Amino acid sequence: MVRDVRVQAETFDPGAELAAFDAGGGGAVVSFTGVVRDVAGGLLRMEIEHYPGMTESAIAAIRDEAATRFSLTGARVIHRHGSLAPGEVIMMVLTAAPHRADAFAGAEFLMDYLKSRAPFWKKEVTADGAAWVAAKDADEDALSRW
């Protein structure tokens, strides 16, 4: 079981991460890449704050839960913090399992939990000022399906 969590300010190459990902013998690999998007228009930067220490342990706990539930043979999470421009990669989830259903489900489980259980906070900076992104009820509701 290949397990890895990285929390970093530097950007990364999703293609290179996918190519380097060790599937641990699984026959199905799923990857998800999150990119900064400009929802309302006029976004200059997305600033991502986190809680060093808790971030890594919270993600590791979520990843371990996903690995157990979906019999993953590999699971990797990369999440950036700091100041990001629209179009930059924010995060990536990679999962591997013997069959695709578990690899997809494991990746979705990881994404749902990362959104509302990993200590990151997004702030959108536009020409008009800066505003913290509010958590969505839908993100919390998404956890109930698991």
Next chain:
Amino acid sequence: MIDVLYFAWVRERIGLPRERVETSAPTVSALVDELRAREARYEAAFADTSALKVALDQELAEWDAPLDGVREVAFFPPMTGG
């Protein structure tokens, strides 16, 4: 003494990321009451605790959780990762 950390808009309202607090508060709620009584900026940050989350030693916790043996308390809004 306990380390108290603030993140996101809680940090901005209080005006600092962390501080050492001398307290004998038995629970998180009691600590929040002590902080709110300090100054208006704390009152502003903790006005609605239903909009906040708390972690004790880097694990999510409840407001009535005991502080006995806890080294680090963190207050922050709901997370928005991913």
